Amino acid sequence: MADDNSKTNLPPLSLHVPEPKYRPGDPVDYSDVDIPKAGDQPRPDVNSDPAKMREMVYDMVRVLDDDYKAVGPWDPKLSDDTLLKMLKTMAQVRAFDDRLHRMQRQGKTSFYMKCTGEEATSVAAAMALHSDDMCFPSYRQQGILFVRGYPMVDMINQIFSNREDKLKGRQLPIMYCSRDLGFFSISGNLATQYPQAVGWAMASAAKGDTRIAATWCGEGSTAEGDFHSAMTFATVYNAPIVMNVVNNQWAISSFSGFAGGERTTFAARAAGYGIAGLRVDGNDPLAVYAATQWAAERARTNNGPTLIEHFTYRADAHSTSDDPGAYRSAQEREEWPLGDPITRLKRHLIHRGVWSKEQHEALDKECIDAVKVATKAAEKNGILGHGLHQPFETMFQDVFEEMPWHLKEQSEQANKEREIKWPDAEASK
Amino acid sequence: MTTMNMIEAINSGLDNMMARDDDVVVMGEDVGYFGGVFRATAGLQEKHGKTRCFDTPISECGIIGVAVGMAAYGMRPVPEIQFADYIYPGLDQLVSEAARLRYRSAAEFTSAITVRSPFGGGIFGGQTHSQSPESMFTHVCGLKTVIPSTPYDAKGLLISAIEDNDPVMFFEPKRIYNGPFTGYYDKPVEPWSKFEASQVPEDYYKIPIGKANIVRAGEAVTILTYGTMVHVAKAVVEEHGVDAEVIDLRTLVPLDIDTIEESVKKTGRCLIIHEATRTSGFGAELSALVQERCFYHLEAPIERVTGFDTPYPHSLEWAYFPGPVRIGEALDKIVGELTS
Numbered sequence: 001m002a003d004d005n006s007k008t009n010l011p012p013l014s015l016h017v018p019e020p021k022y023r024p025g026d027p028v029d030y031s032d033v034d035i036p037k038a039g040d041q042p043r044p045d046v047n048s049d050p051a052k053m054r055e056m057v058y059d060m061v062r063v064l065d066d067d068y069k070a071v072g073p074w075d076p077k078l079s080d081d082t083l084l085k086m087l088k089t090m091a092q093v094r095a096f097d098d099r100l101h102r103m104q105r106q107g108k109t110s111f112y113m114k115c116t117g118e119e120a121t122s123v124a125a126a127m128a129l130h131s132d133d134m135c136f137p138s139y140r141q142q143g144i145l146f147v148r149g150y151p152m153v154d155m156i157n158q159i160f161s162n163r164e165d166k167l168k169g170r171q172l173p174i175m176y177c178s179r180d181l182g183f184f185s186i187s188g189n190l191a192t193q194y195p196q197a198v199g200w201a202m203a204s205a206a207k208g209d210t211r212i213a214a215t216w217c218g219e220g221s222t223a224e225g226d227f228h229s230a231m232t233f234a235t236v237y238n239a240p241i242v243m244n245v246v247n248n249q250w251a252i253s254s255f256s257g258f259a260g261g262e263r264t265t266f267a268a269r270a271a272g273y274g275i276a277g278l279r280v281d282g283n284d285p286l287a288v289y290a291a292t293q294w295a296a297e298r299a300r301t302n303n304g305p306t307l308i309e310h311f312t313y314r315a316d317a318h319s320t321s322d323d324p325g326a327y328r329s330a331q332e333r334e335e336w337p338l339g340d341p342i343t344r345l346k347r348h349l350i351h352r353g354v355w356s357k358e359q360h361e362a363l364d365k366e367c368i369d370a371v372k373v374a375t376k377a378a379e380k381n382g383i384l385g386h387g388l389h390q391p392f393e394t395m396f397q398d399v400f401e402e403m404p405w406h407l408k409e410q411s412e413q414a415n416k417e418r419e420i421k422w423p424d425a426e427a428s429k
Numbered sequence: 430m431t432t433m434n435m436i437e438a439i440n441s442g443l444d445n446m447m448a449r450d451d452d453v454v455v456m457g458e459d460v461g462y463f464g465g466v467f468r469a470t471a472g473l474q475e476k477h478g479k480t481r482c483f484d485t486p487i488s489e490c491g492i493i494g495v496a497v498g499m500a501a502y503g504m505r506p507v508p509e510i511q512f513a514d515y516i517y518p519g520l521d522q523l524v525s526e527a528a529r530l531r532y533r534s535a536a537e538f539t540s541a542i543t544v545r546s547p548f549g550g551g552i553f554g555g556q557t558h559s560q561s562p563e564s565m566f567t568h569v570c571g572l573k574t575v576i577p578s579t580p581y582d583a584k585g586l587l588i589s590a591i592e593d594n595d596p597v598m599f600f601e602p603k604r605i606y607n608g609p610f611t612g613y614y615d616k617p618v619e620p621w622s623k624f625e626a627s628q629v630p631e632d633y634y635k636i637p638i639g640k641a642n643i644v645r646a647g648e649a650v651t652i653l654t655y656g657t658m659v660h661v662a663k664a665v666v667e668e669h670g671v672d673a674e675v676i677d678l679r680t681l682v683p684l685d686i687d688t689i690e691e692s693v694k695k696t697g698r699c700l701i702i703h704e705a706t707r708t709s710g711f712g713a714e715l716s717a718l719v720q721e722r723c724f725y726h727l728e729a730p731i732e733r734v735t736g737f738d739t740p741y742p743h744s745l746e747w748a749y750f751p752g753p754v755r756i757g758e759a760l761d762k763i764v765g766e767l768t769s
Binding site for chain 2: 134136166167168170171175177178179184185187189192194195196197198199200201202203204206207213225226229230232233236398399400401404405406
């Protein structure tokens with residue numbers, strides 16, 4: 001046996017528990033983060049063998065250079081109109097987030113999650129898809145709904161769980177769902193949408209459809225078994241799907257090292273499965289668009305799945321339930337080497353001569369006003385905790401298509417309780 | 430009518446549904462070319478094509494998750510989990526996703542999936558090929574749980590499950606795939622062909638979900654059971670000469686409470702039998718329901734006969750199995766109780 005020799009001189013084993021580089025108060029130095037030059041990355045053909053493009057998973061697709069010019073083979077060469085739409089949508093998402101976050105602080109709902117700094121990873125990605133491609137988002141992709149024209153007032157009705165909430169007040173705020181817009185019901189359990197998205201894509205392929213699926217998760221939840229099951233099924237059946245990992249560096253208080261980020265990139269997960277992988281500057285809307293467009297075309301032409309890592313930064317808290325000041329350095333956001341996606345696109349458009357600082361200021365104001373109007377309209381339908389917004393029997397509906405006897409009995413019990421707890425409330429029937 | 434064992438009846442049900450509805454797809458480990466380790470899917474790939482019946486990676490999480498996604502597209506997937514013991518990696522996709530999708534999306538998305546899985550012991554399968562996990566699923570709101578006990582029922586219930594617009598757990602008692610079982614492990618198994626329930630129409634028919642079956646009418650005691658234990662219970666009743674009413678529940682959720690209530694009110698006694706472990710088993714739910722609804726009609730305490738609260742042992746399988754001795758003792762006790 002290998003241990004026939006004495007063990008007396010062996011050093012003790014040690015356990016590595018990852019630790020982020022910076023904690024609250026620490027000065028931040030990102031000089032060791034390798035940010036390749038924009039425009040330097042090759043753009044393989046969409047039918048490339050994943051084995052022939054493996055270096056892409058360690059590189060970073062970047063289009064906007066330091067002077068805000070679009071450069072290199074990944075420049076999607078979008079029209080001014082498309083870029084302006086992208087900018088306006090991202091600005092609207094940010095204004096919405098700021099306002100709704102404040103509404104939660106004012107006690108109008110229980111919970112909110114912003115996507116500040118990550119707007120490009122949903123807005124630019126959704127714009128690069130067809131409008132009827134099916135999205136299986138995680139909880140920070142509200143940008144998809146903005147791209148597809150979901151009314152803000154309906155989003156806020158959901159956030160307030162009020163009587164116009166299309167989900168009947170059943171879901172935690174921001175767990176939207178819109179079948180009409182190809183936006184799958186958001187789960188609170190992480191990465192469960194990944195194998196579901198693959199299943200949807202497999203069904204689309206089996207039916208000879210032309211629509212593809214796209215899904216998103218955070219770098220933290222790539223640790224879930226669901227992620228790896230999805231990757232296996234995607235590669236086995238060559239599923240027409242774009243799988244996005246939004247690497248925003250933080251999963252609540254756990255830095256990406258707790259998902260394996262100290263050892264390799266998240267895009268590199270693709271290589272082990274023989275899936276095409278791209279690593280993208282997630283704060284460069286043009287790069288996000290270009291990578292998604294590449295992956296979507298690959299999927300749509302039966303060349304199979306792509307995993308895209310969007311390298312970005314969660315500029316704000318995980319949700320209204322945590323204070324990032326308690327676990328990370330505030331300087332991280334200020335020093336983030338890839339900047340801010342809205343600022344970068346704004347400067348690109350100014351550089352192109354189709355936008356100005358003044359126009360942008362006016363846009364920000366328009367966006368804020370639009371959210372205010374939508375919020376006021378939604379508030380008329382009620383806010384969480386102030387009154388009973390849904391008829392009682394809705395609590396028991398949709399557990400099954402038809403209500404079985406035991407739920408009917410429990411529904412009667414709930415109605416009896418209503419008469420005692422809320423004597424003035426309207427009877428449910 | 431054709432003579433079929435339970436596997437053939439299930440195969441026939443899948444075949445009928447795949448022929449009737451292009452959205453029905455069968456998937457699972459070894460179900461494609463090979464036709465499944467128990468042969469339930471034999472010939473389906475050849476007949477209906479590779480995109481309708483296909484093998485999957487060994488990933489129950491993936492199998493269920495992919496099925497949920499296919500159902501969201503509009504298909505009716507029928508995933509097979511090779512043994513019920515293997516289902517746990519897929520639990521989150523069943524409990525948090527399939528079961529609640531209709532509710533959380535206000536019915537915009539549904540999970541019309543039927544998860545087939547052989548369950549139960551009695552085949553020397555050891556602790557990872559013998560479990561009866563049904564009560565883990567009956568506890569989950571939004572899932573239906575169906576367990577057949579004959580070839581005829583298996584096909585009719587399976588077709589109902591596939592057509593159901595909600596997720597259905599379809600547990601197949603593998604001990605009785607080839608023939609009913611009296612509980613005497615040392616006696617030869619009589620094949621289904623000797624029994625009337627093996628006469629199965631080749632064409633489509635349905636047995637409704639949520640309807641129990643009184644397999645033996647009687648006056649002395651009500652026996653509530655399902656799956657393999659239906660046959661063991663019937664044999665013990667005959668052996669002991671007790672005029673028991675044996676009810677095959679067929680569906681655990683939604684439960685046919687009316688049939689149960691009517692029977693217990695008539696007999697005044699209730700014996701519950703399942704192979705699954707005792708603590709928090711479905712028998713506990715049945716016992717509570719009977720007590721809540723029939724208390725003033727009861728002439729004796731409700732009895733439960735179950736598997737022991739241990740993992741399913743390999744060599745001591747027949748010491749573990751709730752067979753004729755354990756059932757007989759409970760039966761004698763419950764009919765022997767006098768009204769005070």
